[in-house]
Amino acid sequence: MTAPRLEIDLDKIQHNARTLVDRLAVRGISVTGVTKATLGSPEVVGALLRAGVTGLGDSRIETIEAMRGACVPASMTLIRSPMPSQAARVVTHADVSFNTELDVISKLSAAAQEAGRTHGIVLMIELGDLREGIMPGDLEDTVRQALCFPSIVLLGIGTNLACRSGVSPDPRNMAELSALADRVEARFGRVMGVVSGGNSANLDWALSGASTGRINDLRLGESILLGRETLHRRPIDGLHTDAMKLVVEVIESKVKPSLPWGEMAQNAFGETPTTTDRGQISQTILAIGRQDTEPSGLRPPPGIEILGASSDHLIVNSGDVLSVGAEVTFELDYSALVRSMTSPFIAKVLKSRNGHLSVAASGPPAWGDRPQSTERTKRVAGIPIS
Numbered sequence: 172m173t174a175p176r177l178e179i180d181l182d183k184i185q186h187n188a189r190t191l192v193d194r195l196a197v198r199g200i201s202v203t204g205v206t207k208a209t210l211g212s213p214e215v216v217g218a219l220l221r222a223g224v225t226g227l228g229d230s231r232i233e234t235i236e237a238m239r240g241a242c243v244p245a246s247m248t249l250i251r252s253p254m255p256s257q258a259a260r261v262v263t264h265a266d267v268s269f270n271t272e273l274d275v276i277s278k279l280s281a282a283a284q285e286a287g288r289t290h291g292i293v294l295m296i297e298l299g300d301l302r303e304g305i306m307p308g309d310l311e312d313t314v315r316q317a318l319c320f321p322s323i324v325l326l327g328i329g330t331n332l333a334c335r336s337g338v339s340p341d342p343r344n345m346a347e348l349s350a351l352a353d354r355v356e357a358r359f360g361r362v363m364g365v366v367s368g369g370n371s372a373n374l375d376w377a378l379s380g381a382s383t384g385r386i387n388d389l390r391l392g393e394s395i396l397l398g399r400e401t402l403h404r405r406p407i408d409g410l411h412t413d414a415m416k417l418v419v420e421v422i423e424s425k426v427k428p429s430l431p432w433g434e435m436a437q438n439a440f441g442e443t444p445t446t447t448d449r450g451q452i453s454q455t456i457l458a459i460g461r462q463d464t465e466p467s468g469l470r471p472p473p474g475i476e477i478l479g480a481s482s483d484h485l486i487v488n489s490g491d492v493l494s495v496g497a498e499v500t501f502e503l504d505y506s507a508l509v510r511s512m513t514s515p516f517i518a519k520v521l522k523s524r525n526g527h528l529s530v531a532a533s534g535p536p537a538w539g540d541r542p543q544s545t546e547r548t549k550r551v552a553g554i555p556i557s
Contacts, residue, residue, distance in 0.1 A: 236260065
């Protein structure tokens with residue numbers, strides 16, 4: 172089988188998603204399955220839908236378009252504020268978008284009117300992480316103006332934490348979001364049907380037993396795909412952490428000194444590496460590099476240590492000399508997964524109880540460009556075929 176490759180276990184992904192959907196349902200919270208790390212793969216999306224996610228979210232309209240082209244049967248939300256230049260595409264292909272700027276909402280309104288459609292929006296609130304969001308004190312004025320745009324429907328509010336600054340979701344900031352939803356409803360008489368509390372970083376709070384207030388939606392990606400919470404990257408009890416694995420091939424394995432020699436300067440990435448003299452080691456080179464993945468996000472098997480990487484080479488201390496052509500399997504963190512998924516040089520192999528399906532890796536258009544029969548699309552998504 173070709174290498175390097177990402178091996179994607181659909182059954183494990185479905186199990187992880189179902190487990191989280193069930194646990195959060197008890198707390199009155201539904202799950203939006205975030206598809207960006209898998210570029211909207213219909214097979215992965217099918218596993219999410221079979222597990223009971225209520226909708227799909229992605230930060231790129233290109234991926235949403237690809238899922239539409241593959242006949243994925245789900246409500247889709249653009250979870251990054253739309254680019255004004257893409258307003259027409261957003262209202263055509265996304266049911267909902269997250270927004271923070273009235274100028275963007277104005278363009279969505281104009282595009283929706285021209286297309287004869289309505290478009291749902293969720294207003295994102297800044298609660299301390301300092302990524303996207305309307306300041307809480309500006310929310311009422313923003314709502315007042317947003318309600319005036321034709322062909323735009325205000326569905327609710329949301330927030331995002333722990334992505335830029337690492338601010339943790341907790342009872343205080345989640346209660347603030349709930350209070351803001353109550354305030355908007357009291358002031359404008361508009362029901363906030365969606366109160367989206369955040370992402371996989373919210374799981375500790377959501378499952379702690381604390382009051383969830385008005386929060387009724389979480390956007391989950393990493394916790395489903397990698398089985399870890401995202402504040403400390405600890406495994407989540409009962410979830411698989413190996414649903415996604417990266418398999419890489421050995422192209423050189425020799426005993427070499429652990430210290431380089433010669434006059435030292437910067438490496439290819441402008442760094443000045445430091446090394447420790449450990450004498451002779453078994454240095455193995457694997458056919459993957461920074462162009463394909465985030466080396467620091469790879470978790471090697473026991474007995475193997477990552478020493479460094481260039482654009483196309485991953486250098487490890489393998490303990491023993493390995494055979495050229497042998498394969499080494501890594502688990503990944505989110506940064507390594509996202510970059511591996513977007514590399515055109517890494518094959519994707521989707522596995523399930525029914526066997527495996529190899530998929531070329533050329534980015535979002537590849538999913539939509541593959542011929543899809545209606546019957547196959549229903550089968551992938553787990554929909555009864557009539």
